[in-house]
Amino acid sequence: MKKGIICFFTVIVLGVGLSRVVLAKEKQPIAGKKAYIDVSVATLWTAPNILRSVDLPSSTNPVDMRKWTSSMSLEQQLQLSDDGMLETQALYGNKVTILERNGDWVKVAVEGQLTPRNDLGYPGWMPIKQLTYDKKFAKKxxxxxxxxxxxxxxxxxxxxxxxxxxxxxxxxxxxxxxxxxxxxxxxxxxxxxxxxxxxxxxxxxxxxxIPYPTGEDLVKTAKKFLGLHYLWAGMSGFGFDCSGFTFTIYQSHGITIPRDSSVQAQNGTEVPLDQLQPGDLLFFAYDEGKGKVHHVAMYIGNGMMIHSPNSKKDVEIIPLKTKGYYEELAGARRYLVPDPINALKH
The missing domain is CATH 2.30.30.40 (SH3 Domains)
Known part of the structure; x- marks a missing residue:
């Protein structure tokens, strides 16, 4: 009878494929394997096991993003950026490559989030229990x-x-x-x-x-998130950081741009500030626009811009010449091309 039970259990586990349970219990090195995000939003950290008690809702399966983001005080939100705790986020079903493992944590690279830091995608640490693998899903x-x-x-x-x-x-x-x-x-x-x-x-x-967007299409999408509170490293409808916001707007329209603002500022086509069009990205840098890029916004026309500013604020529309921003304006980039059909042929 015991042998029958053991055989039945084995068939179930094998039938699931490389499931969440198998991933979590696997003893051998798993670097290089592919997996998929198994929670609505996975948060990637700069190191394993650095979570505070307030962060626990972000590390479970399933996660509770609303509880996590609403329970953090301003000081706790600021600590995420000031202490460099977070890298990025990945969405339900996103494909990742496992780079290394440390106990119940794995360092992964998120496919589709372009960065010069890793050719496989944006890297960061996450709990292994938030990953899964299913052959049927992988084939799709x-x-x-x-x-x-x-x-x-x-x-x-x-x-x-x-x-x-x-x-x-x-x-x-x-x-x-x-x-x-x-x-x-x-x-x-x-x-x-x-x-x-x-x-x-x-x-x-x-x-x-996915239809190639106009600048107005991008702006319409961005406005869906007006009033959404900022989240450092955020990449979802539960909260964005500045570059996660612009990245997501473009990617949802079929255009992939780099993940970080500093890299977004180095790609696309440079645009003179007197020739701005809706959908163009605006970059802001330290030292009155001459230093390191630290922020990105989207131009929406009529001298206005939309952005996810910082942990004290929500997604908002403000004039481009707003004090504190205009002095640091470093330039603009355009990721839309005038003739997308011919551009794709080359």
């Missing part, structure tokens, strides 16, 4: 998908949308399975399925099928 990399277009949205356990599951972020992509009149059925990173309201997401055949 180039399959049609549903892109979340609401700031945040719930997944549901049934097509009637009455039983809520995870609350996930804007710009999350999940493989498409089928649909009803009111909902899409999607595949989750662990191989299970869920439903999302058609009011919260849009179907795309492929990444290339």
């Amino acid at each position: 990399k180039d399959a049609p998908f549903v892109l979340v277009e609401s700031p945040t949205a719930f997944l549901y356990k049934n097509a009637s949308l009455k039983k809520k599951g995870l609350e996930i972020s804007y710009n999350t992509r999940l493989p498409y399975i089928t649909e009803t009149k009111q909902a899409f059925k999607v595949l989750q990173p662990d191989g299970k399925t869920a439903w999302i309201s058609k009011g919260d997401g849009q179907y795309f055949q492929s990444e290339k099928s």
Whole structure:
């Protein structure tokens, strides 16, 4: 009888594939393996095991992003940046490469977050229990998908949308399975399925099928987040930092730009300040604009800009010539091209 139970258990584990449990319990080195984010938003830290008690809701599976962001005092929010505690965040279903392991933590590189720090993606430490691997999900990399277009949205356990599951972020992509009149059925990173309201997401055949945006399209998307409180290293509808905000707006429209403001400022096409167009990125630097770039905003037209400023504020629209910013204006970059169809051919 015991042998039968053991065999049955083994079949279940093998059937799941390289699951969250297997990843967490694996004793051998796992560097180089691919995995997928198994929580709505995974926060990547500069080192393992440096979390404060207030940060615990961000390290569980599932996470509670709202509890974490709302429970931090201003001083605790500022400590994240002042002490250099965070690197970036990754969204549900994002693919990562495991670089190294330290106990229950792994250092990963987030695919699609461009940085000169690592060719595989943006690096940082996270709890291994927030990762999973499922062969069915992995095979859907180039399959049609549903892109979340609401700031945040719930997944549901049934097509009637009455039983809520995870609350996930804007710009999350999940493989498409089928649909009803009111909902899409999607595949989750662990191989299970869920439903999302058609009011919260849009179907795309492929990444290339996302319509090329105008500057006005980018501005319209950015305005969805007005009033959202800043989060250092934030990359989601639960909170952005300045460059996570601009990165996400562009990526959600099918354009990938570098993750950090200092690198965003070195790419794209330089734009004279008297020729700004909506969607252009504005960069601000120390020493009256001549030093290191420390902030980015998006120009929205009529001398105004939108940005996620700092831990004391929310996403806001202010004049470009606002005191404290205009003195540090270092330049502007354009990531949209005038003829995207021909540009893609070259």
